[in-house]
Amino acid sequence: MRVFNPLCLWDTTAAYRCGLQILLLVFSLLGSMSAAAFTKTWNPFGYSNYAVVNYPYTTAPPVYASKQAFCEGYLPLIGASVSNVCYESSVGDYCVPKGFPCIAQDGSPNAWSYSDTAISPQPVCTYANVGADRPVIDTRPPRPRSVRANVGWSGSASVCGCINSDLQLIPDVIPDLNTGWCYDPFGLDYVISTTRYTPSTAKTPVALTVIVRRSYELAPNTPITLRVTSADGTPGTITPASGVTDANGELTASYTFPQFDKKQVDVIEIGCDSCMFNPTHVNITMAPTVVGFFNGVWNTRKQATDGLAALTTATDAVRDSISVRYELFYNQTGCGHVGTTCLQDLAEVFIQRSQQLDGVLSNRWEHFWDLVGGRHTAPQSSTGGLLGLLGNASTALVQLLDSIFNALLAQVFAGYAQMLSSPPTGADMATHISKLQAYADQDYSFVLIAHSQGNLFVNTAYDNLRSSRPNSSAKVVHIAPASPTTRGDYVLADIDLVINGLRVQGITSVPSANISLPTSRADASGHTLVGTYLDASRAALGWVQNMIKAAIAAL
Amino acid sequence: MLTTCRSHICHATTWRAAQWAACSLLTLNLVACGDGSGASAPATDVPTTLKAQITQLESSGALPALDRSSSIAGPDVNNNGVRDDIEAYITHLPLTPAQQRAALQDAKATQMTLTVDLTDKVALQKVGDALMASTKCLGKNLDENSSEMSSRIESMTANTSERAKRYLEYNAARSGSSTSWPNGDTCE
Numbered sequence: 001m002r003v004f005n006p007l008c009l010w011d012t013t014a015a016y017r018c019g020l021q022i023l024l025l026v027f028s029l030l031g032s033m034s035a036a037a038f039t040k041t042w043n044p045f046g047y048s049n050y051a052v053v054n055y056p057y058t059t060a061p062p063v064y065a066s067k068q069a070f071c072e073g074y075l076p077l078i079g080a081s082v083s084n085v086c087y088e089s090s091v092g093d094y095c096v097p098k099g100f101p102c103i104a105q106d107g108s109p110n111a112w113s114y115s116d117t118a119i120s121p122q123p124v125c126t127y128a129n130v131g132a133d134r135p136v137i138d139t140r141p142p143r144p145r146s147v148r149a150n151v152g153w154s155g156s157a158s159v160c161g162c163i164n165s166d167l168q169l170i171p172d173v174i175p176d177l178n179t180g181w182c183y184d185p186f187g188l189d190y191v192i193s194t195t196r197y198t199p200s201t202a203k204t205p206v207a208l209t210v211i212v213r214r215s216y217e218l219a220p221n222t223p224i225t226l227r228v229t230s231a232d233g234t235p236g237t238i239t240p241a242s243g244v245t246d247a248n249g250e251l252t253a254s255y256t257f258p259q260f261d262k263k264q265v266d267v268i269e270i271g272c273d274s275c276m277f278n279p280t281h282v283n284i285t286m287a288p289t290v291v292g293f294f295n296g297v298w299n300t301r302k303q304a305t306d307g308l309a310a311l312t313t314a315t316d317a318v319r320d321s322i323s324v325r326y327e328l329f330y331n332q333t334g335c336g337h338v339g340t341t342c343l344q345d346l347a348e349v350f351i352q353r354s355q356q357l358d359g360v361l362s363n364r365w366e367h368f369w370d371l372v373g374g375r376h377t378a379p380q381s382s383t384g385g386l387l388g389l390l391g392n393a394s395t396a397l398v399q400l401l402d403s404i405f406n407a408l409l410a411q412v413f414a415g416y417a418q419m420l421s422s423p424p425t426g427a428d429m430a431t432h433i434s435k436l437q438a439y440a441d442q443d444y445s446f447v448l449i450a451h452s453q454g455n456l457f458v459n460t461a462y463d464n465l466r467s468s469r470p471n472s473s474a475k476v477v478h479i480a481p482a483s484p485t486t487r488g489d490y491v492l493a494d495i496d497l498v499i500n501g502l503r504v505q506g507i508t509s510v511p512s513a514n515i516s517l518p519t520s521r522a523d524a525s526g527h528t529l530v531g532t533y534l535d536a537s538r539a540a541l542g543w544v545q546n547m548i549k550a551a552i553a554a555l
Numbered sequence: 556m557l558t559t560c561r562s563h564i565c566h567a568t569t570w571r572a573a574q575w576a577a578c579s580l581l582t583l584n585l586v587a588c589g590d591g592s593g594a595s596a597p598a599t600d601v602p603t604t605l606k607a608q609i610t611q612l613e614s615s616g617a618l619p620a621l622d623r624s625s626s627i628a629g630p631d632v633n634n635n636g637v638r639d640d641i642e643a644y645i646t647h648l649p650l651t652p653a654q655q656r657a658a659l660q661d662a663k664a665t666q667m668t669l670t671v672d673l674t675d676k677v678a679l680q681k682v683g684d685a686l687m688a689s690t691k692c693l694g695k696n697l698d699e700n701s702s703e704m705s706s707r708i709e710s711m712t713a714n715t716s717e718r719a720k721r722y723l724e725y726n727a728a729r730s731g732s733s734t735s736w737p738n739g740d741t742c743e
Contacts, residue, residue, distance in 0.1 A: 077563075175594050301668075301686065310702065330732050330734070331731065341726065360606050366710035369709055373706055381706070396605060418737060530702050
């Protein structure tokens with residue numbers, strides 16, 4: 001087995017003295033690689049397409065019949081004294097022109113023989129031209145070089161490999177027919193600006209630089225292919241899809257995130273035909289932003305869903321194609337009465353009050369739902385419609401409804417005060433926290449939006465999320481908060497009867513109102529999410545949207 | 556023939572419930588809906604009590620006559636999952652066919668909240684998903700009026716003591732749950 005170290009390469013005489021030590025060193029290094037023989041078909045580096053840029057093939061090389069036939073480095077396959085086959089000079093070896101196959105010592109055609117026309121295109125040996133009169137394999141490899149072994153064939157005539165003196169293929173070494181040398185496989189490396197999607201950088205293409213090295217040298221003109229696949233959905237795009245490395249051995253590309261609605265992993269496949277680990281894969285993980293809504297505890301599940309629907313509309317208008325996933329985190333507890341929900345507490349008030357006026361409302365609960373929703377003065381509501389039809393006859397009913405509404409508000413104040421004095425704990429909302437943590441574990445980011453008492457829940461959820469998943473990215477948007485502390489920006493209207501009522505009750509720790517709104521019959525309370533804060537005809541909607549937009553941008 | 560409301564006055568119609576519904580749903584600044592004469596109720600046999608007045612409005616069709624039986628599910632003769640009185644209300648609203656289907660889908664999903672087994676978490680989640688789907692479908696078809704329609708259907712569905720109690724229990728059972736907003740077209 002003949003192997004040359006880099007120093008040997010410049011001295012063909014000394015090359016023969018280069019010994020086993022270097023061979024062992026090199027192959028001990030290579031031994032960590034794949035044990036499979038690294039063989040290449042003809043056109044091993046694709047340089048029929050690319051390397052011609054630097055090595056323009058011209059015509060069949062001339063034959064230097066007068067020179068000593070010797071194909072240094074290819075022994076023993078090529079006979080040392082076969083005429084008109086290979087030649088040696090101080091700068092390189094010359095191989096046979098078309099029609100003059102190299103002949104191995106055993107008489108079989110050499111694998112790189114140009115005459116082997118069954119294999120096309122055939123590189124080098126016979127028709128590479130690196131100079132005016134030197135057709136061939138330039139035996140001076142790029143520096144630094146690694147292993148030099150014999151290029152020849154073993155087994156299949158269509159395979160060119162690096163073989164040892166026993167005609168055995170050397171594992172993990174690449175034959176370069178352009179130089180006649182065997183090399184370590186090309187090494188592929190890459191630099192990528194990010195492998196994780198974040199909303200704040202979602203529109204910025206991911207910069208990918210592919211770097212190819214041969215041994216320790218950068219490898220220019222190396223063909224690279226790029227492809228994106230995903231098992232989860234429509235993958236993003238990468239451009240260019242193919243190219244060659246530049247003079248610095250680099251190819252730059254950019255990847256653009258796709259639209260997605262659940263966790264998705266895109267795989268960028270970097271193909272480098274000459275590289276050891278071919279192809280190389282880069283995973284891009286992405287997950288939407290969870291826009292989570294924490295409702296006020298006097299909302300029914302349907303009302304909370306309606307609130308989420310309004311938030312989707314408000315958010316979709318400002319999220320600027322950022323992928324989001326909307327989620328309702330429904331809560332109805334915490335008002336202090338064991339065994340009953342906050343809404344059931346309100347129902348008790350209605351049951352008591354509806355007995356008045358000869359029980360006119362006792363079995364007309366549609367008015368209860370209107371009152372709870374603050375819609376009882378809205379003409380579109382059941383209650384508003386009834387009052388309109390009754391006209392002047394409705395005075396007594398109006399008074400009754402007002403008294404019930406006030407009683408309900410009083411209950412709301414009491415329940416709210418209870419919640420403020422004893423906010424929900426992590427244990428109270430373990431299911432929601434677990435859900436958030438599961439999302440965080442999948443790289444989801446969060447914009448948590450809370451309304452009314454939901455702000456107390458969101459504070460607890462946010463604190464638990466940040467403590468248990470400190471690397472998670474989360475922002476909070478508070479709407480109509482009464483909580484003494486907030487975790488993000490908030491909006492609170494001056495007409496909010498519920499929050500104002502808390503102040504009257506002596507609870508002064510509530511935030512200050514920061515927006516002035518006109519009253520509306522659509523929401524007598526000035527407090528509901530859809531009726532007031534997301535009302536398209538009033539300014540709070542834009543305020544909320546700006547907060548959501550800022551929160552997304554900050555993730 | 557249905558009607559429209561202009562200048563706070565609703566014009567004559569052949570079906571007063573439709574008139575009432577159209578007025579109440581479509582006129583934001585509506586003060587009063589009547590028969591166009593300015594009277595709130597028929598001129599004859601004016602009832603003397605508030606209860607009687609409301610009953611008369613219902614029997615006359617000026618107000619939708621909701622079922623107020625003690626049955627939680629209420630009548631559903633055609634077995635389509637929507638209570639008959641609510642179905643009648645929806646089908647007489649001046650809605651496009653797609654809007655009407657969306658409203659009926661929401662009514663059906665809301666009705667499911669009264670009949671679902673509250674101990675069956677899988678069933679509860681299915682109802683929750685159905686409500687999400689119907690809410691999204693309403694929004695797609697009724698735009699800014701969807702919230703009003705959703706609220707109206709809810710209040711009409713849980714309109715008696717028994718139904719309200721059951722509905723409160725349903726909501727209590729859902730406390731602590733989380734549900735994702737559905738993707739795609741959720742209309743049935």
